[in-house]
Amino acid sequence: MLQYSVNEWESHGLNRYGQEKRKWYFQCPNCLQIQSVEQMLKEGYPPDLAYSYCMNCHYEAKKGTFGKGKIVQVNQSNKIEVFDFA
Numbered sequence: 069m070l071q072y073s074v075n076e077w078e079s080h081g082l083n084r085y086g087q088e089k090r091k092w093y094f095q096c097p098n099c100l101q102i103q104s105v106e107q108m109l110k111e112g113y114p115p116d117l118a119y120s121y122c123m124n125c126h127y128e129a130k131k132g133t134f135g136k137g138k139i140v141q142v143n144q145s146n147k148i149e150v151f152d153f154a
């Protein structure tokens with residue numbers, strides 16, 4: 069699975085979807101639903117759940133993404149697994 073720093077991961081998102089993070093899309097590896105940050109906000113979830121929690125099947129990225137997600141190195145000692153861009 070590909071691993072990125074936070075900055076690298078963000079620049080992939082920016083290249084793909086642009087500056088407006090509400091328009092960023094992520095895919096759940098469990099049920100394959102695609103959700104945007106905007107949809108998360110509309111449903112009352114914090115925006116960062118868009119890449120770590122599926123609204124549809126309630127799957128959490130921290131349980132693992134079956135090789136379909138990405139690893140983001142948050143800092144020296146902390147990496148998180150996240151849903152991939154859709």
Ligand SMILES: [Zn+2]
Pocket residue numbers: 096097098099100101122123124125126127
């Ligand atoms: Zn799901």
